[in-house]
Amino acid sequence: MSALLDVENLSIRFPIKRGWGKTSWLYAVDDVSFQVNRGETLSIVGESGSGKTTAALGVARLVPNSGGKVDLAGEDFLALEAEDLRKARAKVQVIFQDPYSSLNPRLRAEAIVREPMDSIGTLPVAERAGRVAELFEQVGLRPEQMKLFPHQFSGGQRQRIGIARALATNPELIICDEAVSALDVAVQAQILNLLRRLQRDLGLTYLFISHDLGVVQHMSDHIAVMYMGKIVEYADRLSLFNDPRHPYTKALLSAVPSVDQSRNVDRLLIPGDPPDPLNPPEGCRFASRCPFVEDACRVDQPQLNAVTDQHKVACIKA
Numbered sequence: 001m002s003a004l005l006d007v008e009n010l011s012i013r014f015p016i017k018r019g020w021g022k023t024s025w026l027y028a029v030d031d032v033s034f035q036v037n038r039g040e041t042l043s044i045v046g047e048s049g050s051g052k053t054t055a056a057l058g059v060a061r062l063v064p065n066s067g068g069k070v071d072l073a074g075e076d077f078l079a080l081e082a083e084d085l086r087k088a089r090a091k092v093q094v095i096f097q098d099p100y101s102s103l104n105p106r107l108r109a110e111a112i113v114r115e116p117m118d119s120i121g122t123l124p125v126a127e128r129a130g131r132v133a134e135l136f137e138q139v140g141l142r143p144e145q146m147k148l149f150p151h152q153f154s155g156g157q158r159q160r161i162g163i164a165r166a167l168a169t170n171p172e173l174i175i176c177d178e179a180v181s182a183l184d185v186a187v188q189a190q191i192l193n194l195l196r197r198l199q200r201d202l203g204l205t206y207l208f209i210s211h212d213l214g215v216v217q218h219m220s221d222h223i224a225v226m227y228m229g230k231i232v233e234y235a236d237r238l239s240l241f242n243d244p245r246h247p248y249t250k251a252l253l254s255a256v257p258s259v260d261q262s263r264n265v266d267r268l269l270i271p272g273d274p275p276d277p278l279n280p281p282e283g284c285r286f287a288s289r290c291p292f293v294e295d296a297c298r299v300d301q302p303q304l305n306a307v308t309d310q311h312k313v314a315c316i317k318a
Contacts, residue, residue, distance in 0.1 A: 003071075004205045005036040005059065005173055010068035012051075012058045016278060024278045028054040030229040032068075033304075036173070036222075041199070041206040043216040045252070046226035049274070055226070056175045056209050060092050061085070073172055090120045090169035097178035099158035103150040109161050110136075110146035116168040135164040139194060156187035163194065167202075175207045180215060192218055213256050217241060222310075225249050228274055228285040231304055235311040245313040247290050284315070292317055 012029040029051045036042040044052040057063045059070055061077065070077040072091060080088050093116070096102035103112055110132050117128050136146055139160040150158055159179065166174050176195065180188040192215065198204055210216050216223060216237075223240045225233040225248065233246040244250045251268040270289050275281055281288065283298040290297065294316070302314045 002038055003035040004038040004073055005207065006069075006071040007035070007055075007059060008033050008069040008071075010055060010058055010070065011066045012054055012063060013066045026277050027229050027280070028277075029058060032226075032229070032231055034224050034231065034234065036205055036207055038172075038205055039199070039203050040221040041208050041219050042222045042224065043208040043210060043220040044224045044226055045210055045213060045216055047211060047252075049228075049277070050226040051229040052209050052211075052226045053177055056094075056177055056207055059207065060094055060175055062094070086120060090116075090122050091171055092173045092175065093166040093169060093171040094175045094177060095159070095162050095166050095179045098182050099155050099162055100150075100182070102162055103158055105150050107149075108146070109141075109148055109150070109153070112150070112161055113164045113168055116165060120169055122169045131168070132164075135167055138167065138198065139164045154187075155183050156190060159183065159191055160194070163191075163198070167198070171204075173205050173207060175209070177209045178211070179208075181210070181212065188215070195219070213252060225252070228277060228280065230285060230314065232286065232314045233312070234304060239308070239311045243311075245307060245311065245318040246286075246315050247292055248286050 010029055010032045011027065013025045013027045016024045016026050018024050032055055034042060044055060046052045054063060058065050065078055075088065077088060113132050113135055114128055117123050117131065123131055132146065133143060136143060141157065141160055141164070145153070150161070153161065180191050183191060195206070196219070199206060206219070208216070208219050220237045222234070222236050224231050225246065227248050233240065233244065233249045240249065241253065244253055247268070248270070251270045254268045268291065272289050275285065275288055281298065283300055284290070284302050287293045287297040296316060302316050304312045304314045306312050307318055
């Protein structure tokens with residue numbers, strides 16, 4: 001299967017002023033590489049501050065990149081500028097986390113969904129109203145709701161508007177940035193099932209950002225686990241959930257709550273706090289919290305090496 005998105009050595013850093021003219025650099029994403037195949041879903045998971053959202057926004061060029069390459073459908077996306085970039089933005093769209101703040105409260109729902117078509121010019125003007133009506137039907141909203149304002153919708157309905165807006169330019173890649181984390185559990189299931197159905201019907205490709213491993217297990221074909229700006233494990237869904245190799249991944253999976261009382265899970269606790277992101281350690285970034293740490297872990301940064309055809313781990317003990 002061909003890769004729609006091929007990210008190589010992506011780095012994103014932000015300058016932090018530290019007084020008296022001194023500037024330190026925060027490496028939010030540090031030398032990250034991954035692929036997303038056409039029609040599939042790659043999920044990036046990790047705790048808050050791991051860099052997963054920043055990596056996705058860097059792919060979409062919504063934050064400035066410091067280095068690396070993003071190949072989208074055979075085109076170097078980071079090299080595009082001006083009009084070429086504006087046209088290429090039709091290929092990648094984002095569904096944002098908060099359905100309450102990501103919609104313009106002054107626009108009616110139909111205008112919100114139509115806005116990407118107007119700004120990028122993906123359809124003739126005469127066809128845009130019909131396309132908006134079609135999108136409302138696809139995401140499960142009624143025609144009469146097109147005239148309403150965002151405050152007149154529930155959270156789940158607002159996220160459906162966000163999905164319709166993302167579909168407006170017929171994108172090849174959709175980035176779902178914590179797309180269901182602000183919703184009730186029952187509504188989460190409805191939105192996830194909608195995303196799965198749209199992927200099946202329209203052949204969509206998703207880059208799915210989440211901290212919820214239950215959601216990730218439902219949505220993913222492949223999963224990348226991030227910790228402090230680095231990918232520490234990369235595998236297909238079954239391999240990651242059935243045979244996690246990195247201690248951080250094992251700890252994340254052991255922390256997932258379950259209603260199954262017979263499920264006997266050995267909890268792997270992670271002590272302490274992550275190291276200072278402005279002064280990361282020389283060796284493995286997880287070494288200060290890892291229960292299996294060795295002296296060698298503190299010396300060299302482990303590379304993301306293959307342990308099977310579908311499974312890569314950045315750990316010397318994997």
